[in-house]
Every structure is written in structure tokens, then in C-alpha cells.
Amino acid sequence: MKGKKVILGITGGIAAYKSCYLIRYLVKAGAEVKVIATENGLKFVGEVTLRSLSNNNVYSDSFAEWNDKPHEHISITDWADLFIVAPATANIIGKLANGIADDALSTSLLAFDKQILIAPAMNTKMYNNPAVQRNLDFLASHGVEFIEPDTGDLACGYEGKGRMAEPEHIFRESKFYLDRSNVLEGKKIVITASRTEESLDPIRYLTNRSSGITGFKIAEQAAMMGAETILITGPTDQEVFSKVKRINVISAEEMYNAVDKEFDSCDCLIMSAAVADYTFEVSPIKIKKTDDKIAFPAKRTKDILFEMGKRKKSQVIVGFAMETNDAIENAKKKLSKKNADFIVLNSITVDNPAFGSHNNKVSFVTSDNVEELPSLSKEEIAKLILDKISKNI
Ligand code: CTP
DSSP: OTTOEEEEEEOSSTTHHHHHHHHHHHHHTTOEEEEEEOTTHHHHSOHHHHHHHHTSOOBOOTTOTTSSSTTHHHHHHHHOSEEEEEEEOHHHHHHHHTTOOOSHHHHHHHHOOSEEEEEEOOOHHHHHOHHHHHHHHHHHHTTOEEOOOEEEEOTTSOEEEEEOOOHHHHHHHHHHHHSOOOTTTTOEEEEEESBOOEESSSSOEEOOOOOSHHHHHHHHHHHHTTOEEEEEEOSOSOOOOTTEEEEEOOSHHHHHHHHHHHHTTOSEEEEOSBOOSEEEOOOSSOOOOOSSOOOOOEEEOOOHHHHHHHHOSSOEEEEEEEESSSHHHHHHHHHHHTTOSEEEEEEOOSSOOOTTOSEEOEEEEETTEEEEOOSEEHHHHHHHHHHHHHHHO
């Protein structure tokens, strides 16, 4: 998001206070933010708060002499890459859908010819009103994107759909629109992420330490490069923006079945998940402790990468390896045994714990080359993996 320019439109809803957090997230991620607030929006959050958080003048009165430019509604829209309206009342949605421009925000929205992202917030009855639904449909059919409101307690005492999406969610969605390219348009990429869990009894399971961060970053990057992106993930607390199709699985068998369904129609499979090599016969009742030795008979899971490697036609296949010793030799063995195009090798050392951390030190291993990378953020690693794939796909 570094250097990206965002207008944040704030209208008169109680969710306006959440938009203060959104400004923080955007600014922290390196974006420049200018706020355009309606008169009612400023009744919910103060101008000083918005100016201090965004570090820019707040535009709210078309004729104010402190506006940056006399034709601010045009110059600000020329300046920005993305226009977010959060919270968006039924009123501003109606104005945009019907071409009404009677204040700083509605005038600027009408003049904006790039991506608009709207996070509606209103009472359920208002949200379900046919006039509002018609306006939403009309705008969606003209390329405006929406972040659906959440369902839950509303400030007006009602319970239902209408609560503005959380600022973290709006921030995540905005990432997609700010860093887009079309390098992988028309391609389908399947990514597996995180870990699998193999049950022992109704209470316990065996798993590993994979956080899923790398796989999620890869999925975000693939979608931002225009690919149809399917993310098959084991349990994790990571979130991804909605342009990525997320399929949640738990066990290695479920992950195998999900990959199996998608593989033949995909152009690339990236197996970043740490899949369990063994699964157990699940006890239907809780296993009680004993003073004797205890054993859990295990049987091998299917090796997804190996099976897809056998079936591969024109797909690019990327495997991951996590090694503590003889790393390159082991990675090369995996590459040829699993018929992958390259292996992303994680070497687990004291200096490079990899699990759960936002940085990692990896090498790209092909049959004739080993490219050792310095310690990078997992986002940077995801970009490099996708760059490599886009040259081969
Ligand atoms: N993998 C897989 N299915 C499994 C196990 C692993 O698809 N049942 C994939 C992983 O997603 C990863 C690659 O295989 O891309 C390497 O996994 P790893 O567990 O490191 O290698 P193994 O082949 O299982 O070998 P070992 O456990 O002996 O190191």
C-alpha cells in the first residue's frame, strides 16, 4: 500500500467511530488518506480527530476557504487511487445511484472514475428496503464494490443485518483494490495453507506449528495479480479478502479431497500447507490416561503433492519443504520424487524459527539451481514465488 492514495468518505452513522481505526490501518500500511465527511458524519466524529489521524485537511464544505484547492471535488478525485465510503448511509448510496451531487462527498463520488468501495451501515429495515436494494444492485452492476454489513446487534436496539463491517475487514478488502495487476488474468491458482489436524479422540488431535501466514500471503498476491484464486486451508486464525475463494478443511484427507476437485482445472498448485503424514484411528470416546505405555496406531495419509505430481499435465506445481538438516539434498529429493517444478525450502534454525513469524529465510530449489534468499517478509516471499510462477505459467 506504500504511496497509494485513498479517499475515505464518512457519512452520518454511529459506525463512523470505527472509521478512525480504518484510517490508522491504512496510514500504518503506508497509504496516504484524505477524508471527505458529510455534515452529519462530523456529528459522529470530530474534524480534529480525522485530521490528526489522516494528517490531512478534512474536506466537508465545498466552499470552505481552507480547502486545498478551489475545485477540491475534482482535484481530490484526480489525486486518489481508491475511494472508500465507510460508513455509507442509505442516503449516500441513494445519491450516488441517482446521480445526485449536493455536498462535498456526493459531488466527489460522482466525479470519481476509479474503484469505489462502499461499506453500508444502517438499520436492517432500511437495508432491506427495496429502494436501497435497487440502488445497491444498480451500483454493483456499474462496478462499485460493496463490503456487506455484518449481522448482529445494531446501535438502534435492533438485531439483524446492517452493522458496518469491522475496520480490519474493510482494510483487508481495500488491499485487493490498491495493489492490483492483471499478470495472471485467466489463470486459476490453487494454494493450500496452514496445517491439518488429525483426531485421536473427540477431544484431542495431533497437528504441527504451521501458522498459514505464507499461504495466505501467496493467495492474496495471486488474486491481486488477477488469478482466480482458491485457498484450501487447514485451521488457522488468518483472514483473507473476499476475492480469494476460501475452502476450510481440517484433516489431511479433507485437504486431499479438496485439492483433488480443483487440480485438473487449475494452472498452478502451490502446496504450502504442512500436511500430516499420519492419521489415526479415532477413538469414539475419550482416551483415558494409563500408567502403562500408550500407543496410537497410525497410518499414512495420501501425499497430495506426490499424487498431483503424477497427474500433472501443464500445471506448474510448487512444493514446500521444511528441513532441519541436509536441507538442500532433501529438497532436491522431494522435487524429483513429487514431480514439482520448484521447492520453497524453509530451513528451521535457531535464527530462523519460521513458524508464526512474519519473516522467513527461504531458498528456491529447482533441479539445476538453488537460489538462496535473504531474510524477507512473508509478503515479499509470496511476491517472489508468484513472479517466478508467472514466468512459467
Ligand atoms: N505434502 C503433501 N501431502 C502430505 C504431506 C506433505 O502434499 N501428506 C506436501 C507439503 O505440502 C509440502 C511437501 O509435500 O509441499 C513437503 O512436505 P514434507 O512433509 O516436508 O515432506 P515429506 O515428503 O512428507 O517428507 P518428510 O516428512 O520425510 O520430510
